[in-house]
Amino acid sequence: MATATQEIDEVLKRRYDAGFVTDIEQEYAPPGLNEDIVRFISAKKNEPEWLLEWRLKSFRHWLRMKEPRWANIDYPDIDYQAYSYYAAPKSDADRPKSLDEVDPKLLETYEKLGIPVHEREVLAGVAVDMVFDSVSVHTSYKERLAEAGVLFMSISEAVEEHPELVKKYLGTVVPYSDNYFATLNSAVFSDGSFVYIPKGVRCPMELSTYFRINAEMTGQFERTLIVADEGSFVSYLEGCTAPQRDENQLHAAVVELVALPGAEIKYSTVQNWYPGDENGKGGIYNFVTKRGVCKQRAKISWTQVETGSAITWKYPSCVLEGDDSIGEFYSVALTNNAQQADTGTKMVHVGKRTRSTIVSKGISAGRGVQTYRGGVSIAKNAAGARNYTVCDSLLIGSECGAHTVPYVDVANPSAQLEHEATTSRIGEDQLFYCQQRGLSEEDAVSLIVNGFAKEVLQELPMEFAVEAQKLLGVSLEGAVG
Amino acid sequence: MLTIENLHASVDGNAILKGLNLRLEAGQVHAIMGPNGAGKSTLSYVLSGREGYEVTDGTILLDTPDGAVDLLDMEIEERAAAGVFLAFQYPVAIPGVSNLHFLRTALNSIRKARGEDELSGAQFMKLARAKARTVELPKELLKRAVNDGFSGGEKKRNEIFQMAVLEPRLAILDETDSGLDIDALRIVSEGVNALRGPERSMLVITHYQRLLDHIVPDVVHVLVDGRIVKTGDKTLALELEAKGYDEIRQAAAI
Numbered sequence: 001m002a003t004a005t006q007e008i009d010e011v012l013k014r015r016y017d018a019g020f021v022t023d024i025e026q027e028y029a030p031p032g033l034n035e036d037i038v039r040f041i042s043a044k045k046n047e048p049e050w051l052l053e054w055r056l057k058s059f060r061h062w063l064r065m066k067e068p069r070w071a072n073i074d075y076p077d078i079d080y081q082a083y084s085y086y087a088a089p090k091s092d093a094d095r096p097k098s099l100d101e102v103d104p105k106l107l108e109t110y111e112k113l114g115i116p117v118h119e120r121e122v123l124a125g126v127a128v129d130m131v132f133d134s135v136s137v138h139t140s141y142k143e144r145l146a147e148a149g150v151l152f153m154s155i156s157e158a159v160e161e162h163p164e165l166v167k168k169y170l171g172t173v174v175p176y177s178d179n180y181f182a183t184l185n186s187a188v189f190s191d192g193s194f195v196y197i198p199k200g201v202r203c204p205m206e207l208s209t210y211f212r213i214n215a216e217m218t219g220q221f222e223r224t225l226i227v228a229d230e231g232s233f234v235s236y237l238e239g240c241t242a243p244q245r246d247e248n249q250l251h252a253a254v255v256e257l258v259a260l261p262g263a264e265i266k267y268s269t270v271q272n273w274y275p276g277d278e279n280g281k282g283g284i285y286n287f288v289t290k291r292g293v294c295k296q297r298a299k300i301s302w303t304q305v306e307t308g309s310a311i312t313w314k315y316p317s318c319v320l321e322g323d324d325s326i327g328e329f330y331s332v333a334l335t336n337n338a339q340q341a342d343t344g345t346k347m348v349h350v351g352k353r354t355r356s357t358i359v360s361k362g363i364s365a366g367r368g369v370q371t372y373r374g375g376v377s378i379a380k381n382a383a384g385a386r387n388y389t390v391c392d393s394l395l396i397g398s399e400c401g402a403h404t405v406p407y408v409d410v411a412n413p414s415a416q417l418e419h420e421a422t423t424s425r426i427g428e429d430q431l432f433y434c435q436q437r438g439l440s441e442e443d444a445v446s447l448i449v450n451g452f453a454k455e456v457l458q459e460l461p462m463e464f465a466v467e468a469q470k471l472l473g474v475s476l477e478g479a480v481g
Numbered sequence: 482m483l484t485i486e487n488l489h490a491s492v493d494g495n496a497i498l499k500g501l502n503l504r505l506e507a508g509q510v511h512a513i514m515g516p517n518g519a520g521k522s523t524l525s526y527v528l529s530g531r532e533g534y535e536v537t538d539g540t541i542l543l544d545t546p547d548g549a550v551d552l553l554d555m556e557i558e559e560r561a562a563a564g565v566f567l568a569f570q571y572p573v574a575i576p577g578v579s580n581l582h583f584l585r586t587a588l589n590s591i592r593k594a595r596g597e598d599e600l601s602g603a604q605f606m607k608l609a610r611a612k613a614r615t616v617e618l619p620k621e622l623l624k625r626a627v628n629d630g631f632s633g634g635e636k637k638r639n640e641i642f643q644m645a646v647l648e649p650r651l652a653i654l655d656e657t658d659s660g661l662d663i664d665a666l667r668i669v670s671e672g673v674n675a676l677r678g679p680e681r682s683m684l685v686i687t688h689y690q691r692l693l694d695h696i697v698p699d700v701v702h703v704l705v706d707g708r709i710v711k712t713g714d715k716t717l718a719l720e721l722e723a724k725g726y727d728e729i730r731q732a733a734a735i
Contacts, residue, residue, distance in 0.1 A: 428533075430575060432557065433572070433573040434583075435561070436569075437561060437583070437587035438558050438588070438590040438591040438594070443586065447578055447583065447586060448578070450578070451575055451578035455577075
């Protein structure tokens with residue numbers, strides 16, 4: 001037996017020697033994806049055995065899956081072996097030393113968005129010690145959260161510090177086998193956020209990835225897990241309005257939300273990944289799986305403002321498992337130039353008297369193509385379930401496109417569903433009217449678009465909403481005329 | 482205030498204005514009357530700079546505190562900042578944008594263009610409330626989305642309210658009386674009259690004489706086939722009402 005074990009060890013060792021993976025100090029994985037890479041990532045993160053096994057199980061499953069191509073988006077075949085699946089966070093030495101070293105175009109955009117100077121440094125990745133200019137902001141939020149018993153940390157930290165919680169909930173909302181991109185994420189996820197709100201606690205502040213933006217480069221395969229225990233409440237903000245550049249073209253994030261009985265999770269996103277040049281070249285492919293499960297009387301509300309990425313494939317969804325639970329989806333998606341987005345939501349009504357609201361506002365400009373894809377399903381036992389859907393499209397110019405694909409599946413006769421949809425165009429008469437009153441054409445477009453998106457923007461936390469309004473304007477610059 | 486010389490303009494290649502001359506002094510109110518298709522609305526759009534209205538000849542000079550400027554060299558919003566205001570015949574709705582927010586953005590854009598300080602929210606509210614009273618604009622209309630679901634009368638009143646806030650040097654009222662009942666006509670006219678002043682000139686474009694009973698013009702012009710064919714005092718409007726345009730057309734030998 002000893003010999004056999006030795007042999008196996010030797011074989012393993014040989015393979016490791018031949019590769020790169022034994023070199024734990026290495027900062028980058030070479031391009032390619034195989035089990036060794038998965039082991040390497042797990043080893044870099046000192047993960048426990050169960051998590052490595054989960055990753056490997058996911059990877060093996062992924063090998064047998066086919067990339068979905070049903071979405072209304074057009075992109076060249078992705079060579080998954082051409083990507084590198086692990087890169088350590090950049091060291092301070094690699095970062096710009098000050099804003100003088102940062103692309104002036106990027107700084108110009110920060111200016112337009114009204115981002116305070118000290119935050120620009122952080123966003124541009126300048127080597128600063130603290131996310132904010134003072135240590136106190138950072139430590140005081142940590143103290144306040146600790147007092148309330150709220151856990152908010154990177155998922156890697158959570159695996160080390162609270163393995164029982166991660167193990168209990170990871171993959172329960174989005175199983176490892178869920179879909180091609182989620183399965184890939186399960187195998188190779190780099191990092192992300194973990195939040196736990198204890199029973200009955202109202203999280204004393206909005207939690208924002210922003211606080212942690214400098215702590216790690218979340219990058220490609222982000223994984224977020226939020227658990228709101230019974231009767232708790234949390235508002236979580238993801239992303240920021242500043243344009244985010246990334247060397248990695250392929251992004252496949254997974255977000256899982258668990259709202260236990262009576263809990264409420266409000267999840268707001270502003271996504272502004274690099275959309276590529278006018279032809280979409282160099283832009284990010286964003287394939288995201290976001291889903292939440294609501295137990296009895298729980299509520300999950302997704303609000304998203306999507307302006308970035310060359311390709312967006314994203315359907316934040318709610319599984320309304322518990323009786324009297326509520327799901328909401330408020331979305332503004334904007335496609336300009338050659339951007340393509342296939343986005344929407346799924347509301348799965350399982351419990352009795354479950355309610356859902358969908359408000360989707362799509363804005364297409366340039367040659368942008370946008371598809372709203374929404375699914376509402378009412379299970380057999382979901383007596384008294386209700387859904388209300390509004391789906392509006394706004395077109396700017398004559399070369400863009402907007403499509404609406406609502407799926408409805410009702411298995412209970414007492415369900416009530418409403419669906420409203422409109423398509424409109426920014427008219428020359430509206431622009432002329434605004435300009436005659438003194439607004440520039442760009443301000444006029446921004447005003448009209450923000451009016452169109454108002455129902456969604458007002459769901460965002462105050463500060464985020466103001467930035468998001470500016471973002472819509474900036475994203476449409478040059479779209480008219 | 483406004484001097485238009487030999488103005489020629491066309492739409493889609495069709496000549497509409499064919500050598501129009503007009504001189505409007507500061508503080509004066511001129512009415513422009515004319516049959517359908519004479520070029521009345523075209524004139525208002527050419528003055529404000531709307532796309533699709535191509536000026537082929539002529540000049541339009543507006544007096545400003547910095548001297549006379551040629552409107553034809555300016556963008557739509559630059560003309561607005563110079564003091565040109567058009568009260569629309571069909572005001573446009575902007576869903577989701579509150580009337581107050583819209584107007585504050587407009588006023589501050591204009592102030593900024595003039596190098597003046599922008600008004601704070603509180604300063605603007607004070608101004609807006611006061612102006613709303615002068616034109617009898619119901620308060621709830623301030624908060625509603627711009628012209629969205631407004632009745633015809635509310636829309637026209639809203640135009641006059643905007644004019645009161647923006648305080649233009651040159652106000653062009655394009656068929657402001659269309660779609661108004663007698664009461665609304667009175668309220669709108671009173672609003673306009675309250676805005677008459679030595680530094681403000683108005684061009685009132687209308688089909689009908691009845692508006693001019695309420696807004697009494699200093700001068701009346703008759704626009705036929707792209708030209709001013711007759712100019713007189715307010716009695717000319719009455720004469721037109723009685724005789725119709727045909728006689729003037731014949732007299733002008735068109």
